[in-house]
Every structure is written in C-alpha cells, then in structure tokens.
Amino acid sequence: MKYFAYTIIVLAFALGVYNSTKLNFDALFEGESIVGLITILASLCAIVLMLILLTSKRIEEKVKSRK
Template identity: 40%
Template structure:
C-alpha cells in the first residue's frame, strides 16, 4: 500500500509541475490559465488526501500493535 500511495503522490506532484508550466502569470484567471489553476488546486488536494490516508493507516497499525 505504501508503494501505491507514493506513486500517487509523485503523479499528483507531476501534475502540479505540469500545470504550473501552463500558467500565464500576467493573466492567471483567463483561458487555459484558469484551467491550470484548477488543476493545481485539485492536485494539491489529492496530495493532502493521500497523505492523510497514509497517516491514518500508520496510526491504525500502531493501535493494533499495542
């Protein structure tokens, strides 16, 4: 499970980097830049959700081992 979540985090970070390259910093809320901002936000949320999932699994395993 750890390898799978690591792969998902790497993919989400890759999407963030890709979407940053699509941003037009002069006008970030128009056209493709808005789509890139939405992609960055959703990828960031995905990373947070995956990290919360990993932490909950670690806590669950520690509780089971006691």
C-alpha cells in the same frame, strides 16, 4: 497500499508541476491559466488526501500492535 499512495503523490506532484508551466501570470484567470490553477489545486488536494491516508494507516498499525 503504501506504494499506491506514494505513486499517487508523485503523479499528482508531476501533474502540478506540468500545469504550473501553463500559467500566464499576466492573465491568471483566463484561458489555459484557469485550467492550470484548477488542476494545481486538484493535485494539492490529492496529495493532502494521500498524506492523510498514510497517516491513518500508521495510526492503525500502532493501535493494532498495542493489542
């Protein structure tokens, strides 16, 4: 599960970097720029979710080891 989460984080980061090249700062909310912004936001959400998953797995392991 850990490697899956890290893989998703790396892919989401790469997707965010790729879509940041699609941004046109002169017309940020038009055309391909809005698609790039939405995809960057989705990538950040995926990264946050995977970090939450990894943190919860660490907490679960600590709780199990105390019993």
